[in-house]
Amino acid sequence: MWDYSEKVKEHFFQPRNAGVLEGANGVGDVGSISCGDALRLMLKVEPKTDVILDAHFQTFGCGSAIASSSALTEMIKGKTLDEALKVSNQDIADYLDGLPPEKMHCSVMGREALQAAVANYRGEVWSDDHEEGALVCKCFAIDAVLIEDTIRANNLCSVQDVTNYTKAGGGCSSCHESIEEILVKVMTERGEAFKPGTPAKEEAKPAGMTNLQRIRKIEAVLEAVRPQLKRDGGDIELVDVDGKTIYVNMTGACAGCQMEALTLQGIQQKLMEELKEFIKIVPTKAGALSRATCHP
Amino acid sequence: MEGIYFDNNATTRVDPAVVEAMLPYFTEQFGNPSSMHSFGNKVGLAIKKARMQVQELLGAEHDSEIIFTSCGTESDSTAIISALKAQPERKEIITTTVEHPAILTLCTHLEKEGYKVHLLKVDGKGRLDLEEYRKLLTDQVAVVSVMWANNETGTFFPVVEMAELANAAGAMFHTDAVQAVGKVPLNLKDTKIDMLSVSGHKLHAPKGIGVLYLKRGTRFRPLLRGGHQERGRRAGTENTTSIVGLGKAAEMAQEAMAFENSEVKRLRDKLEAGILAKVPRSFVTGDPTNRLPNTSNIAFEFIEGEAILLLLNKFGIAASSGSACTSGSLEPSHVMRAMGIPYTAAHGTVRFSLSRYSTEAEVDRVIAVVPEIIAQLRKLSPYWEGDGPKAEPEKAFAPTYA
Numbered sequence: 001m002w003d004y005s006e007k008v009k010e011h012f013f014q015p016r017n018a019g020v021l022e023g024a025n026g027v028g029d030v031g032s033i034s035c036g037d038a039l040r041l042m043l044k045v046e047p048k049t050d051v052i053l054d055a056h057f058q059t060f061g062c063g064s065a066i067a068s069s070s071a072l073t074e075m076i077k078g079k080t081l082d083e084a085l086k087v088s089n090q091d092i093a094d095y096l097d098g099l100p101p102e103k104m105h106c107s108v109m110g111r112e113a114l115q116a117a118v119a120n121y122r123g124e125v126w127s128d129d130h131e132e133g134a135l136v137c138k139c140f141a142i143d144a145v146l147i148e149d150t151i152r153a154n155n156l157c158s159v160q161d162v163t164n165y166t167k168a169g170g171g172c173s174s175c176h177e178s179i180e181e182i183l184v185k186v187m188t189e190r191g192e193a194f195k196p197g198t199p200a201k202e203e204a205k206p207a208g209m210t211n212l213q214r215i216r217k218i219e220a221v222l223e224a225v226r227p228q229l230k231r232d233g234g235d236i237e238l239v240d241v242d243g244k245t246i247y248v249n250m251t252g253a254c255a256g257c258q259m260e261a262l263t264l265q266g267i268q269q270k271l272m273e274e275l276k277e278f279i280k281i282v283p284t285k286a287g288a289l290s291r292a293t294c295h296p
Numbered sequence: 297m298e299g300i301y302f303d304n305n306a307t308t309r310v311d312p313a314v315v316e317a318m319l320p321y322f323t324e325q326f327g328n329p330s331s332m333h334s335f336g337n338k339v340g341l342a343i344k345k346a347r348m349q350v351q352e353l354l355g356a357e358h359d360s361e362i363i364f365t366s367c368g369t370e371s372d373s374t375a376i377i378s379a380l381k382a383q384p385e386r387k388e389i390i391t392t393t394v395e396h397p398a399i400l401t402l403c404t405h406l407e408k409e410g411y412k413v414h415l416l417k418v419d420g421k422g423r424l425d426l427e428e429y430r431k432l433l434t435d436q437v438a439v440v441s442v443m444w445a446n447n448e449t450g451t452f453f454p455v456v457e458m459a460e461l462a463n464a465a466g467a468m469f470h471t472d473a474v475q476a477v478g479k480v481p482l483n484l485k486d487t488k489i490d491m492l493s494v495s496g497h498k499l500h501a502p503k504g505i506g507v508l509y510l511k512r513g514t515r516f517r518p519l520l521r522g523g524h525q526e527r528g529r530r531a532g533t534e535n536t537t538s539i540v541g542l543g544k545a546a547e548m549a550q551e552a553m554a555f556e557n558s559e560v561k562r563l564r565d566k567l568e569a570g571i572l573a574k575v576p577r578s579f580v581t582g583d584p585t586n587r588l589p590n591t592s593n594i595a596f597e598f599i600e601g602e603a604i605l606l607l608l609n610k611f612g613i614a615a616s617s618g619s620a621c622t623s624g625s626l627e628p629s630h631v632m633r634a635m636g637i638p639y640t641a642a643h644g645t646v647r648f649s650l651s652r653y654s655t656e657a658e659v660d661r662v663i664a665v666v667p668e669i670i671a672q673l674r675k676l677s678p679y680w681e682g683d684g685p686k687a688e689p690e691k692a693f694a695p696t697y698a
Contacts, residue, residue, distance in 0.1 A: 012606060018676050029678070029695040036600050036620040036628055036643035038695045040678040058678035060640070060693075062602035062621035066676060103621075116696060128696050 005097035011067035021056035026121025041113035101141035139171025160200035299612035305649035346543025355483035368495030371508035379439035381517040386438035444476035449582025450591030463488035478549035501545035505538035561589035570663035
């Protein structure tokens with residue numbers, strides 16, 4: 001049995017906004033029927049203001065797919081389309097007090113349905129560039145396709161490299177055999193032999209990004225979350241970037257807030273998604289990340 | 297715990313009489329059967345008795361053909377690896393697409409080590425094509441491993457006949473019979489089956505005990521080497537309490553054999569007919585005319601199995617599903633896929649597996665609850681509209697990246 005949070009169970013047993021939405025003007029159908037998860041998101045958007053007046057869903061899916069869909073509709077109602085598009089899959093998972101690693105893709109599906117529905121409303125065509133593979137690293141929910149692509153793009157040749165670039169294998173280490181198998185496969189393709197014990201690459205820098213580009217990207221992510229923080233009377237500033245460690249300063253109401261660690265974790269997740277590498281965000285007032293917090 | 301347990305192909309509850317038989321071997325009879333003193337001697341005698349009880353259930357010719365192991369998976373691995381080690385000149389394995397992962401994952405691994413694995417296909421009802429099998433049986437085949445009854449659908453394979461064919465071709469024959477033992481009368485001495493796997497917890501014995509039946513004269517290479525336990529064929533101090541428990545469970549299974557095939561079967565049939573009559577767009581998977589008496593696997597179209605199980609669980613009903621989500625994999629059950637069941641039905645399969653403890657009242661309750669649950673989930677399904685599926689459901693809902 002999955003370790004579902006009470007919030008997931010609650011949204012599964014009493015899904016909000018389920019069923020057909022009459023008068024919907026934005027519909028997104030996404031998912032993979034082979035994986036057993038598919039979702040139709042229906043939006044009713046006020047054309048003058050772009051505000052989502054109502055959102056409904058239908059899903060062919062498991063408990064967490066239904067819960068993620070239900071949560072998503074609750075989260076986006078009343079938002080403008082641009083505001084709604086800022087909802088990340090991590091936001092959906094956080095709203096549900098977390099999802100098991102095997103089920104994170106349900107929240108990804110929610111975000112994709114939203115993108116598809118907005119594109120449909122705007123008369124655009126949405127295409128999915130994300131391919132999902134078998135789950136390899138259960139600690140950090142990293143799948144085989146991501147690992148394989150990362151090895152290929154960066155010419156990786158050790159398990160340590162894979163951990164540095166994708167985080168996979170950085171936890172309990174049970175998946176190292178599977179990671180080695182993927183390494184063997186990709187390295188054979190490029191005519192190399194996998195040798196256990198090969199030292200990791202010196203500095204794991206994502207392909208083709210200079211330090212300046214990287215810092216600009218980091219600032220862009222922080223800029224994107226700033227309005228949210230300001231709404232709560234706080235702010236964030238970038239202090240320094242040292243390899244994989246990003247130092248920030250939380251100011252205003254954010255400093256010392258009970259939720260600081262959770263906020264930082266969310267930002268860290270967004271940074272990792274944007275930079276496509278494993279980074280650590282450290283508040284300059286030490287210890288905030290490890291401080292115990294409670295969910296809202 | 298209160299509740300309706302219809303998941304006996306996953307595991308069974310240990311019979312209280314089995315527990316009772318085991319208890320003294322935790323405390324007063326704690327000796328090591330290999331020891332010379334009387335603490336150990338009595339334990340040795342208890343193991344001897346258990347071995348004979350299992351021999352009786354399997355219809356084996358000799359009690360020395362029974363090797364106690366730690367589980368069904370260990371028995372499977374031991375059998376296949378032994379067959380390969382004993383016949384290094386033969387590099388091929390024949391098995392089926394619908395075996396348990398205990399066989400399939402091992403075979404995938406052996407493929408990487410250079411062995412050739414042939415997977416026999418099944419038809420829409422989960423039946424093998426024996427012509428295909430005959431063609432593959434060459435002098436290159438070291439071992440054939442075919443399950444007696446499928447764990448998901450309960451469908452039987454003709455293992456006795458297949459063992460004859462393997463024997464004629466000079467290949468060893470192994471069968472994973474963990475679902476069949478205790479539900480199907482066995483008489484191994486009259487067959488050409490060389491090796492057979494048993495799992496204790498499928499027949500009301502505890503978890504952590506299994507048996508490998510090894511026909512006398514079958515060439516064998518142990519998986520675990522060390523002490524002389526099990527005549528040197530499976531080293532490691534015996535799990536004495538569980539062996540005693542399995543012996544008792546085997547004796548009880550023998551006594552309940554007729555009941556399993558009459559009363560349990562009747563309840564299973566009632567459950568199945570009751571659900572099918574009330575739920576539209578549902579069907580039985582596998583071969584309903586040739587299967588285990590306790591198993592019914594029903595596909596509920598256009599909804600997903602994990603969601604069904606979660607709702608059943610809310611009503612205190614335990615079953616299992618072939619959906620991808622229940623296992624955390626990306627594909628629905630390989631058994632359903634092998635039979636060509638479409639995705640929209642394969643994800644919605646639910647297996648009900650009864651036992652001799654199942655009651656008529658439980659069956660009635662499940663028949664009453666299931667239709668509501670299915671209707672509730674179909675209301676959420678993008679393939680469903682009102683009382684039936686949308687016209688051309690696959691066109692009505694065709695998600696991106698399907």
